[in-house]
Amino acid sequence: MRWLALLLGLYGALPALAETVVVTKTIRAQDIVTADAVRLDPAPIPGAYAALGDVIGQEARITLYPGRPVMLGAVGEPALIDRNQIVELVFVRGGLRIVTEGRALARGSAGERIRVMNMASRSTLFGTVTGDGTVTVSNE
Structure with missing residues (x-):
């Protein structure tokens, strides 16, 4: 029984393995996301990006505000063609x-x-x- 309590205590003390990409400064729509504009937060949020590599170098589809997670679909490949070009x-x-x-x-x-x-x-x-x-x- 003591071993079970010890094991439960160890698992409870382990840090969460999932992380969330969070914005550190305002990123306007159609701007490219840079490394200094995002960071990792230890709290996992469903529907948000979990790796910086998935976000850095992508184009913001909407305006992203500081302190908020980068949700899936909020960034994408940079546009090669603009409207009226x-x-x-x-x-x-x-x-x-x-x-x-x-x-x-x-x-x-x-x-x-x-x-x-x-x-x-x-x-x-x-x-x-x-x-x-x-x-x-x-x-x-």
Whole structure:
């Protein structure tokens, strides 16, 4: 019985292993999160990031305030394309490759699907942002 009490006492004295990423200074929406703007807090909070590496270098989707945890979805990949930016539209099918100018109708990061307007025809279509900042369009 004494051993059980000793073991329970030891487990009660162990620190919590989970941590939460907390903001140390205001981070505006669309700003990149830097190492000096966040810290780890020992209190685990469900739905919040638990590792600094998951947050640092990401773009804030909303304004983050000091002392509050960084919740999942509050940060994401930095945008490569801004709204109203002139972008290169690329259409590829088989051996055919068409390249033209377009205007982005939304912000987007690599892999995101955004609306764009073909500058020549003024038609609106959807495309996927690539890592080099071009938009690949399809007729689907």
